[in-house]
Amino acid sequence: MRRVHRSLSAAGQELTLYLPREAVFSWQHERIFSGGGSGWELTLRMAAVLEVVVNGERAKTRARTLAELLIELGYGEAKVATARNGDFIPLRKRDTVELSGGDTIEIVSPRQGG
Amino acid sequence: MTDTMIDTKANVARSGAGRDALVVYGAELTSRLFLGTAQYPSPYVLERAVKAAGTEVVTVSVRREGAREKGGQRFWEMIAGLGVRVLPNTAGCRTVREAIATAEMARELFDTDWVKLEVIANDDTLQPDLFGLVEAAGVLVREGFKVFPYTTEDLGAAERLLAAGCELLMPWGAPIGTGRGLANPYALRTLRNYFPGVPLVVDAGIGAPSHAAQAMEMGFDAVLLNTAVAKAGDPVAMAEAFGAAIRAGRTAFVAGMMEVRDMAAPSTPVAGTPFFDLK
Numbered sequence: 001m002r003r004v005h006r007s008l009s010a011a012g013q014e015l016t017l018y019l020p021r022e023a024v025f026s027w028q029h030e031r032i033f034s035g036g037g038s039g040w041e042l043t044l045r046m047a048a049v050l051e052v053v054v055n056g057e058r059a060k061t062r063a064r065t066l067a068e069l070l071i072e073l074g075y076g077e078a079k080v081a082t083a084r085n086g087d088f089i090p091l092r093k094r095d096t097v098e099l100s101g102g103d104t105i106e107i108v109s110p111r112q113g114g
Numbered sequence: 115m116t117d118t119m120i121d122t123k124a125n126v127a128r129s130g131a132g133r134d135a136l137v138v139y140g141a142e143l144t145s146r147l148f149l150g151t152a153q154y155p156s157p158y159v160l161e162r163a164v165k166a167a168g169t170e171v172v173t174v175s176v177r178r179e180g181a182r183e184k185g186g187q188r189f190w191e192m193i194a195g196l197g198v199r200v201l202p203n204t205a206g207c208r209t210v211r212e213a214i215a216t217a218e219m220a221r222e223l224f225d226t227d228w229v230k231l232e233v234i235a236n237d238d239t240l241q242p243d244l245f246g247l248v249e250a251a252g253v254l255v256r257e258g259f260k261v262f263p264y265t266t267e268d269l270g271a272a273e274r275l276l277a278a279g280c281e282l283l284m285p286w287g288a289p290i291g292t293g294r295g296l297a298n299p300y301a302l303r304t305l306r307n308y309f310p311g312v313p314l315v316v317d318a319g320i321g322a323p324s325h326a327a328q329a330m331e332m333g334f335d336a337v338l339l340n341t342a343v344a345k346a347g348d349p350v351a352m353a354e355a356f357g358a359a360i361r362a363g364r365t366a367f368v369a370g371m372m373e374v375r376d377m378a379a380p381s382t383p384v385a386g387t388p389f390f391d392l393k
Contacts, residue, residue: 114153
């Protein structure tokens with residue numbers, strides 16, 4: 001995980017986050033900032049954005065599992081089979097297989113063959 | 115040729131009385147033509163070619179699918195509608211690991227434990243990597259697959275594949291897509307005679323119906339081909355031609371062919387030839 005730069009204004013009215021251009025997070029973040037006696041509170045949630053490789057192409061995703069990734073990419077109920085990092089992931093395990101940054105995912109379907 | 119006669123008995127015995135069926139992994143097949151599904155001008159032509167060939171087994175593959183494509187789904191529906199068995203391949207796999215993962219994905223997609231196992235050694239010849247093939251076959255058999263290994267004529271590799279649990283072998287005729295026919299008939303004949311009871315399917319390199327007939331006459335149990343039909347001027351007619359050639363070759367093998375001789379022998383009776391004793 002890369003370093004996150006942040007600054008809070010003294011008045012607590014503005015929040016500026018400076019993130020590296022290619023910031024990639026590997027898990028869900030939630031931070032609560034509060035102004036102490038001045039009574040304000042800000043909850044900042046950052047969905048984990050993973051960079052993975054899908055069928056040979058880099059992709060950024062907020063999906064946590066392989067099943068979520070398929071939905072996010074629009075495969076829906078398509079007849080596909082999957083592999084992660086070279087290993088077959090059966091349909092029943094897509095819900096439980098959690099993604100990590102840098103994973104290579106293969107999504108295949110029936111095709112003509114000799 | 116004497117060896118061929120021995121094979122004939124073995125084959126007829128295996129095929130049972132009255133029927134000449136090929137049994138692979140418990141499945142009884144009447145057609146001895148396995149047909150590939152790639153490179154046809156259209157799905158419609160493929161569909162008609164499969165019917166014209168009378169084939170009962172078609173090969174298929176798995177390939178990357180984009181989210182917005184629905185090609186896989188459409189292809190699957192078309193194949194399912196043909197009512198034939200599907201034999202998924204691991205075409206293009208270069209390592210044992212790739213081949214195993216591909217076979218596993220294919221098993222889930224096509225709902226079959228049959229797999230045509232290809233582990234490719236190099237791009238120019240697409241020849242099987244026999245070491246990887248034997249290793250992958252062992253793993254897949256343990257995982258419950260029924261492995262159809264795409265191999266060469268090598269007897270040592272053949273023995274190891276059988277020891278690994280393969281119940282049939284698919285030696286190449288010539289490199290995939292070349293259409294050269296049986297590049298090494300002597301080695302193929304040796305393989306046939308060495309394993310008289312093992313179903314052997316000549317896979318790849320077949321270009322003409324005569325090549326397929328030749329393989330069947332030699333006693334091979336079936337032929338698997340794709341390009342020769344798909345790339346023909348009229349794939350449907352060519353599928354029919356291959357079906358006929360394979361039936362002819364098979365019938366000839368079972369009938370038992372005459373011995374080849376070096377010197378001529380008259381077929382018309384010599385006795386009673388007019389003018390025979392006039393010099």
